[in-house]
Amino acid sequence: MSASLKTNFLGFDYENPFMNASGVHCMSTTELDELANSKAGAFITKSSTPNDRTGNPSPRYVSVPLGSINSMGLPNKGIDYYLDYVLDRQAKYPNEAPIFFSVAGMSVDDNLSMLHKIQNSNFNGVTELNLSCPNVPGKPQVAYDFELTIEILTKVFDFFKKPLGIKLPPYFDFAHFEIMSDILNKFPLTYVNSINSVGNGLYIDVEKESVVIKPKNGFGGIGGEYVKPTALANVRAFYTRLNPSIKIIGTGGIKSGQDAFEHLLCGATMLQIGTELQKEGVSIFDRVTKELQEIMDKKGYKTIDEFRGKLNSL
Ligand code: SIN
Numbered sequence: 661m662s663a664s665l666k667t668n669f670l671g672f673d674y675e676n677p678f679m680n681a682s683g684v685h686c687m688s689t690t691e692l693d694e695l696a697n698s699k700a701g702a703f704i705t706k707s708s709t710p711n712d713r714t715g716n717p718s719p720r721y722v723s724v725p726l727g728s729i730n731s732m733g734l735p736n737k738g739i740d741y742y743l744d745y746v747l748d749r750q751a752k753y754p755n756e757a758p759i760f761f762s763v764a765g766m767s768v769d770d771n772l773s774m775l776h777k778i779q780n781s782n783f784n785g786v787t788e789l790n791l792s793c794p795n796v797p798g799k800p801q802v803a804y805d806f807e808l809t810i811e812i813l814t815k816v817f818d819f820f821k822k823p824l825g826i827k828l829p830p831y832f833d834f835a836h837f838e839i840m841s842d843i844l845n846k847f848p849l850t851y852v853n854s855i856n857s858v859g860n861g862l863y864i865d866v867e868k869e870s871v872v873i874k875p876k877n878g879f880g881g882i883g884g885e886y887v888k889p890t891a892l893a894n895v896r897a898f899y900t901r902l903n904p905s906i907k908i909i910g911t912g913g914i915k916s917g918q919d920a921f922e923h924l925l926c927g928a929t930m931l932q933i934g935t936e937l938q939k940e941g942v943s944i945f946d947r948v949t950k951e952l953q954e955i956m957d958k959k960g961y962k963t964i965d966e967f968r969g970k971l972n973s974l
Contacts, residue, residue, distance in 0.1 A: 663956035664963055665949060667701060669907065669929055670786060670823055670850060674701035674757050676949050677924070677964065681911050681934030682707050682762040682788065682827070683732065685942065689745050696749065696756070699945035702930065704760035705742040707790045707827075710770055712738035716795065716875035721938070722863070724872070727884020727913075728935040729863045731795040731875040734764055739774050746783055762827070764790035766799060768812055775820050786850060787822060792829035794859030794881050801859065803828050806839055813847045825851035825909065830858055830890045831897070841901035852902065853909040853932065854894035857881025884935035888913025892926050899927025899969055917951025927969035 665676035679702045685691045686706045695703035715735025722729055736742075746759045761783060765771035771789060778787055791803035791812070802808050803826070816824070826849060831837055844852060861882035863872050871878020891912025899908050910928025914920055915936040923931055937944055961967055 663953050663961055672758055676701040677931045678945050678948060679703055679930055679932045680937050681932035684934045684937045692745060694942050698942035699949055702757050702760060704762050706736045707734060707762040707764035708736045708739040708742050709734060710739055710774060719873050720875055722872045723939055724863050727886045729861060729873055729880040729882055731873050731880035733795050734793055743781060750784060759785035760788055761785055762788040762790055764793050772815055775816055779820050779822060788825050788827055790827040792827050792856035797876060801829050810843055817847055823850040825853055827853040827856055830855040830894050837897040845903050849906045851907040851909055852898050853911055854898055855891045855912045857883045858887050858890060885913055892922055895923055895928050896926040917948050917955050920948055920952045921955050924964055924968050925971045
């Protein structure tokens with residue numbers, strides 16, 4: 661019998677660990693329906709703000725040979741649009757896998773007001789608080805400000821009683837892994853999603869001697885193959901430092917079953933795909949599930965739990 665990709669997360673058995681990364685293929689209800697009907701084990705909505713936003717001027721997302729650069733600026737249809745969608749979907753399909761819902765406020769108050777709305781609604785899925793958007797001009801990433809992270813999480817967990825995870829930017833220093841883990845271990849988080857794009861890279865078109873995206877003079881978040889080693893390091897660093905009750909969602913550079921296997925070996929429970937989903941469309945979930953299963957069959961693993969987190973040191 662072929663290996664099982666079933667993944668238990670928050671007591672629910674997802675068919676497999678794969679999801680979209682918030683921001684990719686999840687802006688409209690049509691795209692969300694396509695994800696729901698795809699091979700993905702779960703899906704997440706575009707990070708919403710209290711009201712709809714058009715985001716930054718185009719071009720603002722460009723696929724490049726080893727990945728992508730974007731400065732979208734949180735375009736989205738506003739929290740009510742996504743909340744209506746998920747409430748409708750969970751009412752229509754009560755046995756479907758719990759949905760993930762992403763919010764990214766521009767201020768502490770924005771985040772608190774959106775989380776109050778979710779808390780007071782019938783939403784029974786998982787909420788992701790995005791503390792790591794690098795693309796809004798003039799707004800630094802919250803998760804690089806440790807004091808502000810503590811302030812937000814303290815205020816949130818005062819009233820928010822539903823499952824909550826946070827999306828983090830990459831960290832590059834052991835001191836920062838330690839500080840952030842000490843902070844996160846003080847809160848009843850369901851999960852940590854590592855990593856968002858590597859912020860503020862620059863991609864250059866040599867022919868035109870120009871940047872390739874319009875916002876922020878071409879500076880944008882980098883995703884895809886460029887970022888896999890950084891993503892794996894962040895997944896591993898948090899997996900080995902956080903309380904075991906805080907699960908890890910691995911995001912960054914997943915293009916093949918082998919990339920997925922590496923994230924799982926580092927300790928991820930669920931896996932999100934962004935850049936490659938944008939390139940390939942939802943059929944990527946058929947391919948990566950097959951590839952991961954083939955690797956597991958070859959190695960004789962029947963379940964993911966047999967190797968999750970068991971990365972060898974030398
Ligand atoms: C964006 O909309 O700019 C991307 C969102 C993110 O990186 O969190």
